[in-house]
Amino acid sequence: MKQVFNRVPLNGSFELTARCNLNCKMCMIRLSGNAAQKNTEISADEWIGMAEQVCREGTLGLLLTGGEPFLRDDFAYIYSKIAKMGFMLTVYTNATLMTQEIFEVLKRQPPHRIGVTVYGASADTYEKVCGDGDAYYRMLDGVNQIKQLPSKLSLRTTIIKDNLADYEKLSDFGHSFGNRVDFNVSRIVTMPVRGGVSRPDLCRLSPYESASLMSGRTHEMLKGLLRFCRDNPYIDQDIGCTPKTDHVGKRTLYGCNAGVDSYAISWDGRLFGCELLEDACTYPFKDGFKKAWEEFPDTVIIPPLPEKCRKCDIECTACYATRLAETKMLSGIPEYLCNESNIYNIMIKNIMSDLKEGKEREEKYDERVYTT
Amino acid sequence: MRIKNTFILRNIADVKVLIPVENSIADFNGIITINETASLMIEMLQHETSIEELTAKLLQMFDVSADVAREDVECFIRVLEHHDMLEECQIMKAEDAS
Numbered sequence: 001m002k003q004v005f006n007r008v009p010l011n012g013s014f015e016l017t018a019r020c021n022l023n024c025k026m027c028m029i030r031l032s033g034n035a036a037q038k039n040t041e042i043s044a045d046e047w048i049g050m051a052e053q054v055c056r057e058g059t060l061g062l063l064l065t066g067g068e069p070f071l072r073d074d075f076a077y078i079y080s081k082i083a084k085m086g087f088m089l090t091v092y093t094n095a096t097l098m099t100q101e102i103f104e105v106l107k108r109q110p111p112h113r114i115g116v117t118v119y120g121a122s123a124d125t126y127e128k129v130c131g132d133g134d135a136y137y138r139m140l141d142g143v144n145q146i147k148q149l150p151s152k153l154s155l156r157t158t159i160i161k162d163n164l165a166d167y168e169k170l171s172d173f174g175h176s177f178g179n180r181v182d183f184n185v186s187r188i189v190t191m192p193v194r195g196g197v198s199r200p201d202l203c204r205l206s207p208y209e210s211a212s213l214m215s216g217r218t219h220e221m222l223k224g225l226l227r228f229c230r231d232n233p234y235i236d237q238d239i240g241c242t243p244k245t246d247h248v249g250k251r252t253l254y255g256c257n258a259g260v261d262s263y264a265i266s267w268d269g270r271l272f273g274c275e276l277l278e279d280a281c282t283y284p285f286k287d288g289f290k291k292a293w294e295e296f297p298d299t300v301i302i303p304p305l306p307e308k309c310r311k312c313d314i315e316c317t318a319c320y321a322t323r324l325a326e327t328k329m330l331s332g333i334p335e336y337l338c339n340e341s342n343i344y345n346i347m348i349k350n351i352m353s354d355l356k357e358g359k360e361r362e363e364k365y366d367e368r369v370y371t372t
Numbered sequence: 373m374r375i376k377n378t379f380i381l382r383n384i385a386d387v388k389v390l391i392p393v394e395n396s397i398a399d400f401n402g403i404i405t406i407n408e409t410a411s412l413m414i415e416m417l418q419h420e421t422s423i424e425e426l427t428a429k430l431l432q433m434f435d436v437s438a439d440v441a442r443e444d445v446e447c448f449i450r451v452l453e454h455h456d457m458l459e460e461c462q463i464m465k466a467e468d469a470s
Contacts, residue, residue, distance in 0.1 A: 008384075008385045010384070010385065055382075058383070058384050058385055060382070060384045060389070060391075060403070083393060083394070084380075084393060084394075085380070086380025086381075086382050086391045086393060087391070088391060088403065089393075108394065109393065109394045110394070110395075110397050110398070111397075112397060112401055150397050150398035150401065151397065151401070152401060
């Protein structure tokens, strides 16, 4: 058995279903044919039994997610049982399928956090991104109900070409709730995993657009930081990246928390390091969670990184999961992420330089500077 | 008195923690890490327990005087009462009455 230091399954996610009522262009996991999947999903009682097992093994943070978990007819039943067990519970939803039954159970047993994905600031944008314009109004109704709960609320969005124009409005919407709600934008839209059929490559932002969006957000954050750190010679941005040396130390499998203190269990009953890492899995419903967790490291085989990555000193967003999603290989070179990270890093350096000199960055940098 | 059933005592990686669920989340949305002594008392408070019983348990488990044990128990119960974590408050009721 691989020696991995002190593994504890502290954080887990249960993907209750891969089905969704929306058809988002950039979805990572959407499969074809909702109806067929329904018959092969893990049953409610099996999920509840799995929650009892992970509770015994020390899971503290548990995420119930999908697909769209509210699409399950038995979501309220599953939730009501799991919410009693003593997890720090999070639910991810698109909030468009809130029923009286689900709202009542959430009111009675609120989760600690609810993450609502929002895809646009109008019915038109929802139509373009998700194929369902009315979902926008249902989302607004759902969020209005959710904000009555004592749970922390996170509004989460993914920006693609189709909703880029809505970004400011989405940001305003997120911030309109004040400090009790946080607003998160996914940094990178990856290619689908586990047989997902969407085509994010046709709709995601160009590396330049993505880097511009993210550096704009970082700019605001850095301005705030600089106010508090005037005396520092520089501020080092810690951006996650794949370790470039031999990563398989005793404390990690993939160079991150995956499989060491966190795991994801998919809608069809497989345990992965995270929801993107389909290279290795065990079977907790067949073998029991304890055995599946203990044996997981034996299934992980990490190839060496390509020379180009080992020699590169750019801080990038490529991890083994995104490499796998982008290239279908753990050691693949994800060109899209490379380009985005290169541009982002240059932009951040320029922003830092401007900020240190006291300049406000009003002008937009020329795309050609970054992409040639 | 007993601890409300909306606080779940869990052992996470050999650390005892109290996790609020249901309506308790409205007052406190986080986790409470507790030490060995508090854990012992919380375990007893899962069922109907008196201050005398808690004191007796501390005397049995730790090398302390009866006065110190009683004082520690009352201090801990006061904290739980202050945060509305008990089904029935004893100390604050008594203090209110006097």
